[in-house]
Amino acid sequence: MKNTDNPLKKLASTLYTRYSGILSMSDISLFMADINGNIILEFIPSPDFCTHVCQEYANVVCHDYKNRFKAGEEGSFVCRYGLENIILPIKVKEETLGYIAGLQAYSQDTEYQKYMIDVQSLKNNKTLELEYVAKGIAALKTVESNKIKIHEQLCWHIAKNISIDLSESASNLNTDVARLSIEREILMKKIIDLEAKNMSLIINPHFLFNTLNCIARIAYFEKSHTTEELIYCLSDLLRYNLKQDDQLHTIASEIDNIEKYLYIQKVRFKNRLEYDIDIPEKIKSYRIPNMVIQPIVENSLIHGITKKRDGGKISIYAEETKNVIIMYISDNGNGFPKDVLAKIQQAENKAGLGFRSTDIRLKRYFGERYGLKIVKSDFSGSTVTITIPIQAIGRC
16 A cells, blocks of 8 residues: 555544543553555654654654564564653554554653763764753653553553444444544543543652551640541542452442542531431442442532532432432532533533543443433432442342
8 A cells, every 4th residue: 555545544533632631541552554654643742852862854753663564573672772752553454554653752661771872972873962862861751651551452452442433434334423432432431441440649648647647646645625526527538539449349348438528528617518318228238339439429419519608418228129329419508500510411522521421320330221320419419319220230
């Protein structure tokens, strides 16, 4: 296939917009190139060192990439300067049309090679200022292994979905709407998986919990019992929120987490917040994904209760009917503002991502019939339901 006939060029103008949501999850380089090494599109820019020092020509990959493209290699590799890289082919009917590539960062195992680069030699070969080359090397990132794995997964899904796009376009089997539907489903599932894993914590959780417990003990000795209770509740909340395994949790553990959350908010808002929780004991032993109730309760508090001068009340209750469990999160606030409600209902809007991602998680576990639903939202308050099956989840 001639380079000018490469269909990747025709797709390039729409790809960045299409993948902007998932690309926001990474700041590590990612680009698309044809089989000859011509860079067609930079999703996330490459480091200056790679672009201006390693590449012989603008918009053409370096020799390390070119050689691997020519050999038809794919997967991860470490370049001559120790940078971790990835190459994933875009194929249609076993023909490689191009590559999704990038990363171009040090791992913790290869970072030492950064300090072995001969800056003077590079300056002479590229006729660049010594300071410019040194700054380019200094700016190269060192990335934790878990972030590298996440980035590799993003690259893999983008390469796969572009291949699907091109295959469907070539065979004329599906409309654009069907094609985008497949792509959206795959990418949204990946976003939910990555959100659930939450692999890039900035602060060491053990340090955080030890510090909170230390502060709580100080509050105890100073006889500040409310402060002590608040700190222990916050510690338990954070500990529960960090349970990012992909397992189901009992409704009882979810409710215990919600009670701690509402207790903290009650201390904050005092008489402006009332709440009651009424979950039958036989329902508490059923299981649901963790952290599906708390975002809804938080929405009720933010958009309903805090907007009212006199505050309001949040009620959480549940019933078992027709082989399903329905949980209700209700408030007597002002309801969702129209613009917020519209954003939640618009699948393409990021503002509703928290609500939609929770709904998608439930559907992924239990099926399309189940999930979240806003059954009421007006001046008298709002009610959101969580519907899950009985047989599909079983008991503890």
